[in-house]
Amino acid sequence: MNETARAAIVTGVAGDVEIRSYDLPRPGPGEFVLEVELCGMCGTDAHIYRGRLDSVRFPALLGHEIVGRLTALGEGVRADHAGRPVEVGDRVGVFPALSCGRCYECTVRRRPGSCPDRRPSYGFASPADRPPYLTGGFATHLYASNAGTVFYRTGLEPAVAVLQEPLSVALHGLERSRVGIGSTVVVQGVGAIGLMAVVAARAAGAARVVAVGGPPARLELAAALGADEVVDIDRVPDPARRAHAVRDALGESRGADAVIGTAGSPAAFTEAIGLVADGGTLAELGNFTDRGTVPFNPFSDLLKRDITIAGVYGAGPDMQRRYHSALTLLRRGGLPFDQVVSHRVPLSGARRALEALGGDYRLDDREIVKLAIDPHA
Ligand SMILES: [Zn+2]
Numbered sequence: 181m182n183e184t185a186r187a188a189i190v191t192g193v194a195g196d197v198e199i200r201s202y203d204l205p206r207p208g209p210g211e212f213v214l215e216v217e218l219c220g221m222c223g224t225d226a227h228i229y230r231g232r233l234d235s236v237r238f239p240a241l242l243g244h245e246i247v248g249r250l251t252a253l254g255e256g257v258r259a260d261h262a263g264r265p266v267e268v269g270d271r272v273g274v275f276p277a278l279s280c281g282r283c284y285e286c287t288v289r290r291r292p293g294s295c296p297d298r299r300p301s302y303g304f305a306s307p308a309d310r311p312p313y314l315t316g317g318f319a320t321h322l323y324a325s326n327a328g329t330v331f332y333r334t335g336l337e338p339a340v341a342v343l344q345e346p347l348s349v350a351l352h353g354l355e356r357s358r359v360g361i362g363s364t365v366v367v368q369g370v371g372a373i374g375l376m377a378v379v380a381a382r383a384a385g386a387a388r389v390v391a392v393g394g395p396p397a398r399l400e401l402a403a404a405l406g407a408d409e410v411v412d413i414d415r416v417p418d419p420a421r422r423a424h425a426v427r428d429a430l431g432e433s434r435g436a437d438a439v440i441g442t443a444g445s446p447a448a449f450t451e452a453i454g455l456v457a458d459g460g461t462l463a464e465l466g467n468f469t470d471r472g473t474v475p476f477n478p479f480s481d482l483l484k485r486d487i488t489i490a491g492v493y494g495a496g497p498d499m500q501r502r503y504h505s506a507l508t509l510l511r512r513g514g515l516p517f518d519q520v521v522s523h524r525v526p527l528s529g530a531r532r533a534l535e536a537l538g539g540d541y542r543l544d545d546r547e548i549v550k551l552a553i554d555p556h557a
């Protein structure tokens with residue numbers, strides 16, 4: 181067998197990205213191999229590239245938002261996690277996290293992230309210069325070398341299916357925010373997760389959704405995906421005036437029943453608290469890495485206003501269910517999901533893309549909404 185796979189390997193912190201070749205593995209029992217069609221690149225990848233995630237060592241093979249076609253199935257792999265039969269050639273979305281599914285943390289506490297048998301997720305396994313190799317999505321192939329890897333079959337186009345991960349994170353936020361029929365919602369930040377939060381808020385029955393962020397192209401997409409009104413932060417740079425603009429857009433001087441914070445700075449968190457109506461909820465998704473602290477008054481910011489602040493870490497417990505729900509929502513269609521991926525970048529462009537994500541969010545003279553690596557481009 182002389183078939184080979186190629187992978188974009190980050191050699192060190194903010195270092196070179198080399199394209200390395202590997203023999204295609206033969207999957208053992210319970211394992212499978214996938215030809216990667218598209219792999220989303222997100223802020224987490226850019227943080228790892230900058231050396232901000234201690235658990236990942238270099239050289240590293242990143243990429244955890246993986247969609248592709250099954251090319252080889254190990255013994256016993258006959259169905260996806262929803263019980264639907266699969267065969268070689270089927271397109272699937274891969275659930276990257278690997279917990280045992282049997283222990284106390286996994287089954288009783290339902291905190292798979294705390295599983296003592298948790299192995300590094302696909303796209304986080306390192307170093308990449310020892311077997312099993314091909315454990316991340318920035319490659320032509322993924323070797324799902326952990327028997328029992330969760331995956332879901334899908335007929336969606338890769339550019340839409342790749343939104344499964346950001347949408348599952350947004351769904352976690354929406355569940356924590358208690359948005360329901362008739363709720364007023366502010367989505368702060370219109371990156372991929374903010375855009376997916378707009379979709380999720382609408383699906384949850386929100387009566388009014390206001391998206392706050394920029395630049396204009398992203399706000400237009402937020403409107404197309406279901407936001408009733410948008411507030412451009414560059415046009416209203418002063419936070420106090422912005423709070424007024426958001427309340428006007430909501431048509432509600434009290435603030436929102438729920439704020440979904442995806443902007444990702446400590447200052448944005450403070451601003452988000454101010455946008456919640458008394459008795460409402462802030463679900464904070466944005467400060468996913470340590471960006472610092474903010475002044476916080478437990479009396480006047482929290483108790484007196486009777487608000488709830490929910491920390492939302494990734495797709496959370498029940499991630500497998502949310503991954504599945506995300507595909508279901510995407511399949512429902514009717515929205516311009518195919519416009520969210522703004523850039524498809526070949527493996528050779530991975531470094532440029534990682535730098536753009538950690539920098540000014542522009543690539544090829546265009547604003548980035550969502551980047552994806554297309555390993556066959
Ligand atoms: Zn991600």
Ligand SMILES: [Zn+2]
Pocket residue numbers: 279280281282283284285286292295296297298
């Ligand atoms: Zn476990």
